[in-house]
Amino acid sequence: MGFQDTARRIDGYADACTDFLVRICSIPALGPENQGDGEMAKYEVVRREVMALAPDRVEEIHAPDERVPDRVRPNLMAIFNGKDSSRTLWILAHIDVVPPGELRLWSHDPFEPVVRDGFISGRGVEDNGQAVAASIFAARAIKETATFGLNVGLALVSDEETGSLYGLDYVLRQRPDLFGADDLIIVPDAGNKDGDVIEIAEKHLLQVKFTVRGIQGHASRPDKHRNSLRAAANLIVELDDALHRKFSTQNQFFSPPESTFEPTRKEANVPNVNTIPGEDIFFFDSRILPDVDISQVIAEMEQAARAAKDRFGVEVAVEEFLRSESPNPTPADAPVVVALAAAVQEIYGVQTRPQGIGGQTVATFFRKRGLYAAVWEKILQTAHAPNERVTIENLVGNTKVFAKMML
Ligand SMILES: [Zn+2]
Numbered sequence: 584m585g586f587q588d589t590a591r592r593i594d595g596y597a598d599a600c601t602d603f604l605v606r607i608c609s610i611p612a613l614g615p616e617n618q619g620d621g622e623m624a625k626y627e628v629v630r631r632e633v634m635a636l637a638p639d640r641v642e643e644i645h646a647p648d649e650r651v652p653d654r655v656r657p658n659l660m661a662i663f664n665g666k667d668s669s670r671t672l673w674i675l676a677h678i679d680v681v682p683p684g685e686l687r688l689w690s691h692d693p694f695e696p697v698v699r700d701g702f703i704s705g706r707g708v709e710d711n712g713q714a715v716a717a718s719i720f721a722a723r724a725i726k727e728t729a730t731f732g733l734n735v736g737l738a739l740v741s742d743e744e745t746g747s748l749y750g751l752d753y754v755l756r757q758r759p760d761l762f763g764a765d766d767l768i769i770v771p772d773a774g775n776k777d778g779d780v781i782e783i784a785e786k787h788l789l790q791v792k793f794t795v796r797g798i799q800g801h802a803s804r805p806d807k808h809r810n811s812l813r814a815a816a817n818l819i820v821e822l823d824d825a826l827h828r829k830f831s832t833q834n835q836f837f838s839p840p841e842s843t844f845e846p847t848r849k850e851a852n853v854p855n856v857n858t859i860p861g862e863d864i865f866f867f868d869s870r871i872l873p874d875v876d877i878s879q880v881i882a883e884m885e886q887a888a889r890a891a892k893d894r895f896g897v898e899v900a901v902e903e904f905l906r907s908e909s910p911n912p913t914p915a916d917a918p919v920v921v922a923l924a925a926a927v928q929e930i931y932g933v934q935t936r937p938q939g940i941g942g943q944t945v946a947t948f949f950r951k952r953g954l955y956a957a958v959w960e961k962i963l964q965t966a967h968a969p970n971e972r973v974t975i976e977n978l979v980g981n982t983k984v985f986a987k988m989m990l
Contacts, residue, residue, distance in 0.1 A: 586987060589725065589728045589987075593982050593986060594979060596720050596724070596979070596982070597979050599720075600717075600982065601698055601975055603632060603716050604703055604708060604712050604715075604716045604978065605703065606628060607625055607628055607707075608705045609696060610625040610694070611694050612679045612680055613679065614651075614656075614679055614749075615648070617681065617682050618682075621655075621741070622657055622678050623652075623655070623657055626678055626739075629659070629715060630659055633659065633719055633722075633737060636719070636722055636726050638722075639662055640662040642661075642758065642761070643657065645658060646742070646750070658738075658741055658751075658754050659737070659738070659739045659740075660754070660761060661737045662734055662735070662736045663722060663725075665730070665734045665735060665989075666731065667732060667733040669733075669765065670734065671735065671762075672735050673736040673737075673762065673767065673768045674714070674721075674985055675739075675751065675768065676771060676772070677715075677741065677742075677744070677750060678711070678715060678739055679743055679745070680706050688969035688970075690970055694706060702973070702975070703974075708971055708972060709964075709966050710967065711771070713960070713977065714960055715739060716978060716982075717981040717982040718737050718739075719737060721986040722986075725989045725990065735989045738751075738754070743772070743945055747948060750945075755952060762952070762954050767918055767922060767955070767988070768919060770944060770946045770957070772945065772960070773958050773960070774959055774960035774961055775961075775962070776961070778931050778935075778960070778977075779933045779934065779935050781920055781937050781938065781958070782944070782946070783912050783913040783914075783937045783938070783957055784836070784873070784940075785939060785943050785944070785946075786909055787877055787906075787908050788869075788905065788907040789868075789871060789877055789903070789905070789906050790866060790903075790904040791867050791869070791903055791904055792865075792901075793815070793864065793888065793899060793902075794862065794899070794902070795815040795818065795862065795864070795891070795897050796811060796862050796897055796900075797810055797897045799811075799853070799858060799859060799860060800858070801857065802859050804859075805859060809859075811852065811863040811897055812863050813895060814891050815863035818899065819865060822846070822887050826884070830872075830875055834874070834939070837938070837940065837941070838939070838940060838941075842870065842871045842872045843869065844868075845867065845868050846865060847867065849863075850864040866904060870941035870942075873909045873939075877908065884901055885901050888901050907943060909943075909947075910947060911950060912939065912950070915937040918955075919955055919956070920937060920957050922988050923959055923988065925987075930983045931980060931984075946958050961984075
């Protein structure tokens with residue numbers, strides 16, 4: 584008895600859960616930054632599914648946004664009362680998606696999901712549709728077969744893919760009271776094929792813009808001009824070398840274990856071949872271990888810029904483009920991590936390990952408020968790719984993990 588009943592019930596949902604995922608992923612939910620109309624059409628379908636479960640409390644915290652036809656970006660918080668009402672298990676999933684990208688790379692229309700051989704393929708099925716469906720069907724299973732052991736909150740939000748200003752960030756600013764220090768918060772928005780990693784920490788994020796200014800002129804007279812590209816190219820190599828040498832410490836808790844410093848964007852300079860360029864702009868994206876001081880990284884960058892200036896006679900401007908200091912991690916023994924590890928062990932038979940990552944997720948917004956959030960899901964890791972897909976097996980399995988935690 585006990586969880587066996589609930590697990591069997593979830594096995595019986597496989598078709599209904601698949602249908603629901605197909606239905607919601609047939610509705611594009613793109614933010615205005617991605618030339619979309621927002622999330623409302625998809626939200627209505629999701630909301631109906633949640634309301635059918637008769638939650639004890641519902642809060643719709645819609646963020647005003649004049650750029651979309653409905654003028655709001657919808658966010659739903661649905662709470663089911665549990666035996667222990669002192670704390671809430673939150674599962675937060677997002678309903679917006681990223682654009683399909685190159686259509687010719689897809690084997691079908693990205694917004695007409697295909698179900699075949701145990702897979703569901705379509706834009707948004709993994710990121711983050713699988714979690715939307717799994718969290719709702721987990722609550723349904725408990726509702727139909729058992730009693731919630733603690734309060735359970737389904738948080739279904741907009742705007743994760745373009746910054747969360749109208750999604751979780753808005754919800755937390757409007758209603759910080761919804762989330763308590765004792766709550767267990769799961770963000771199933773990243774994971775791996777084995778489902779054995781629970782993400783609890785992140786690196787600092789630092790993006791820096793370098794503008795190199797020389798003197799533009801005819802390519803035949805380098806003696807009279809100053810080539811910004813030569814200086815920029817040398818500076819990139821110097822930065823790459825100096826940053827990796829100076830900040831080489833490792834922390835095996837993170838994957839990868841070291842700070843990373845990557846030259847990324849490079850803006851176009853002159854359109855023609857016979858002109859010495861006078862301005863070059865490039866960027867570095869750095870993911871820095873939490874115990875490294877960001878200001879020391881910037882100081883190292885400025886020193887390399889000064890050296891390039893002296894060597895090539897150019898000006899170099901170093902500007903912070905984006906800086907996000909990592910919040911305190913969720914402790915590896917926080918209740919949400921312990922409960923998640925136990926549930927994953929029981930359902931999938933795998934031992935999880937807590938890990939830090941370089942990319943930041945919406946869990947950051949919780950951690951910055953001192954709330955313990957853990958990021959976990961078992962997925963194929965096809966988010967943002969063409970032919971994004973999930974397995975029905977993971978869809979059902981993850982539903983069981985969430986249901987197990989709701990008891
Ligand atoms: Zn996502």
